Amino acid sequence: MLPPVRGRVPAPAGRGGAAGAPRGGRRGGAGGGHRGGGHLRGGAGRVRRARRGAVRVPRIRGGPGRLGAGADPLPGGAGPLCGRAGYPAGVRRAGRRPGGPGGITRAEGAGIPGGTAAELGAAMTERAVLDIGEFYETFWRRRPVVWRGCGSEFLSPALDWDRIEALEARLAREEPAGAEVRRREDGQVLFVNQAQHVLPALDAACAVLAGRFGWRECTADLSVTRGGGAGIGCHFDHxxxxxxxxxxxxxxxxxxxEHTSPDRRRKRMLDVKGFVPSGxxxxxxxxxxxxxGDVxxxxxxxxxxxxxxxxxxEEGASAAGSVxxxxxxxxxxxxxxxxxxxxRRLSEERAWWEPLPPAGVGPQDPQRLEExxxxxxxxxxxxxxxxxxxxxRGRA
Incomplete structure (x- = not known):
């Protein structure tokens, strides 16, 4: 279950010229990273539920090391340094700290939930090359990292506003198969869980990424916000x-x-009924x-x-929203x-399928069960x- 959606600024007027809606993707398997119910704060937008699924991994060749080296390229390709091919120009990068990490100015920090002007927090590690070997050795399930301009390694070209608006129009007309849609009625927030089922480009990217990173499956979520400060509340994922x-x-x-307690991790992994994974x-x-283009x-x-x-x-950089x-x-x-x-295997063991003697009537044989x-x-x-x-071996 997701925490509430945040946001206060009214949504801007709609944009015209939506392109034709893309066709849906595959169905199947286990749920995605933001799996669960939840509600959207500030509106009563209907939550549509559908069977969730994940992309099964095809046999794709490629080993560890720098992404794209000696392997089939990801959508958009890869060079020694990540590029922003297929992505729009970035907004003004205010408040950069010396040494390169992208930061938030003191004025910006004051506007972020949980932040104050004096609490700038820690600088995040940044990279300009997506190296899978380094990723697993240094960051995997340990700490966050940002790859600047490496978006084309995951998805290229970028999803533009015409495609997003075409998708919004389509989702307003029909129930999506395999995806879960949550929206706020003021139009500020749209969240699509299992979005690979409604956008073929994401479906294809999931299959390639699963093979590249060695995952059994990959899913994709889509987040669209309109209005500064709009977004999904603090939470954690499994x-x-x-x-x-x-x-x-x-x-x-x-x-x-480690900022999430072991008990809350356990409940999230076991999908305990009624548990809300707020962070x-x-x-x-x-x-x-x-x-x-940043990742x-x-x-x-x-x-x-x-x-x-x-x-x-004020320069028009964020007024159009975020995707x-x-x-x-x-x-x-x-x-x-x-x-x-x-x-299934125990069902073949006689000690586990034959009738047990009533308590106090016949001898119990726990050792036989244990063996x-x-x-x-x-x-x-x-x-x-x-x-x-x-x-x-199939992916090697």
């Missing part, structure tokens, strides 16, 4: 997310995975502004909040991966390990 800014600017506050940021979170990695369980940028709006796509690798627990095959359980668990872990190894 997925590793890559936020790719498409249009406009977005300001982010980000914590670390709590540290006193001085990481702060960063994303512009078109932000959000580790699993790390609390985060993104709001549409306001600085530069971002989040590509997600959904975390999988041992319970999810092993429990069902273990139950059968250990035997079945060994078989299942060996089978799963073989499947994972075969899957990895």
């Amino acid at each position: 997925s590793d997310n890559f936020v790719v800014q498409q249009q406009g600017a977005k300001d982010w506050l980000v914590g670390l995975p 709590r940021l540290p006193e001085e979170p990481f702060r960063v502004r994303l512009e078109p 932000l990695y959000l580790p699993v369980f790390a609390p985060h909040e993104g709001v549409e940028g306001t600085a530069g709006a 971002s796509v989040s590509f997600s690798c959904n975390a999988e627990s041992a319970l999810i991966r092993y429990l069902r095959p273990l139950l 059968a359980l250990v035997r079945a668990l060994r078989d299942v872990t060996a089978d799963v390990a073989a499947d994972v190894a075969a899957d990895g």
Whole structure:
């Protein structure tokens, strides 16, 4: 379940000239990174629910190391340094700190929920090259990182406003298959969970990214905001997310995975009924502004909040709104991966399917049950390990 959507500024007037609506993508599998219900603050926009799914991974060649080296290129291609091919020019980068990290000025920081003019937070690590080996060794499930201008490594060309408005018109007319749509009736916020089912470009990008990063599956969420300060409230996910800014600017506050308690992580991973994964940021979170073509990695369980940028709006930079796509690798627990095959294997063990004697009537034999359980668990872990190894060889 997502926390409420934030925002106060009235939505600007609609834009004209919407292009034809794209066709829907594939259906199937497990839920995405922002899975769950929730409500939108400030409006009673209808929440549409549908069967959620994830893209199954095709066999794509390519190994570790720098993305694009010795492998099929991602949409848009890759060079030694990331470029902004297919993306609009970025907005004014105010408040850069010495040394390069993109920051938020003191005036901007005062306008971000949870921030004050004096609390600038920590500088976030930035890179100009997307190196998968470094990513897994240094950042994966540890800390956030920003790749400046690397959006074309994930999706190219960028989703433009014509395509977004065509999608909005389509979603207003028909129920999407496989996706979940949440919107606020004032028009400030549109959030599409499992957006790869409604935009073929995202469907194709998910398949390529899953093969490149070695994931079993990949999903995509789409976030559209209109009005400075609009966005989804602070929360954490049970997925590793890559936020790719498409249009406009977005300001982010980000914590670390350890800022979410173990009990709340457990409830999120087990999809405990009624649990709301609202997040709590540290006193001085990481702060960063994303512009078109920038990519932000959000580790699993790390609390985060993104709001549409306001600085530069006087120049028309943010007045049109913000569009971002989040590509997600959904975390999988041992319970999810092993429990069902273990139950199937135990159904073949006589000690586990035959009738038990009533308590106090016949002898109990817990050792026989334990031996059968250990035997079945060994078989299942060996089978799963073989499947994972075969899957990895298929992508190599």
